[in-house]
Amino acid sequence: MPPCAKASARPSSSDRASLPEPAVYDGVQVAPGVVIGPGADLQPPCILGKAPRGAADGELPLVIGANAVIRPFTTIYAGSTFGDRLQTGQGASIREDNVVADDVSIGANAVLEFGNRIGSRVRIHSGCFLEMVTIEDDVFVGPHVVFTDDPHPMNCPRYKDCKGGPVVRRLARIGANVTILPGVVVGENALVGAGSVVVDDVPPGAVVVGNPARVVKYVGDLTCRPGLVARPFDWPPYAGV
Secondary structure (H helix, E strand, O other): OOOOOOOOOOOOHHHHHHOOOOEEOOOEEEOOOEEEOOOOEEOOOEEEEEOOOOOOOOOOOEEEOOOOEEOOOOEEEOOOEEOOOOEEOOOOEEOOOOEEOOOOEEOOOOEEOOOOEEOOOOEEOOOOEEOOOEEOOOOEEOOOOEEOOOOOOOOOOOHHHOOOOOEEOOOOEEOOOOEEOOOOEEOOOOEEOOOOEEOOOEOOOEEEEOOOOEEEEEHHHOOOOOOOOOOOOOOOOOOOO
């Protein structure tokens, strides 16, 4: 998980002992080397521990924490680690070398390629694409957000040494259909408006919109148009930020 991410409280040894064994149904493929915590619900059909290209079955471990819910048509490759209470939507695809903390939701048809580092209490909505992305705690990623990681596709020999994927700091919110370019840092508590193309770093607490995205205000300036709350995000975990 990101260095600043704090894992949620995990069940004690006695609590884990009281959890049921993972529910594995016909149609669930579990490869050698897969470790699944107690209380997991594995819904068919799904594939856990698929060997990535160049690796043999069982060569790389896959660790999934307690109380996971893996929904149908999910594929999770070997070589990743997930904390407790992972949830996937139908058709999620998660490649190797992903490190995911507790209480993370990965939506239907989302694609996590290699090299992502995801903090706790993160929601990644349906249809998102991530590769080499770092997301800190309590981040919301709306549907069909695309994180890019290669400024000069394709076959650049220094690809992995270049900018890499974006970094999203804690408490940030990213609206639907946003595209974020390689190396961009979205600051803490920032808000990216739907449909934006983010080419530059987003300051902490800023609201950015457009193509290219530009700062239009700050989160503290937002108002609730219907007047239902004093101001938007005046609730945990955002209150006081």
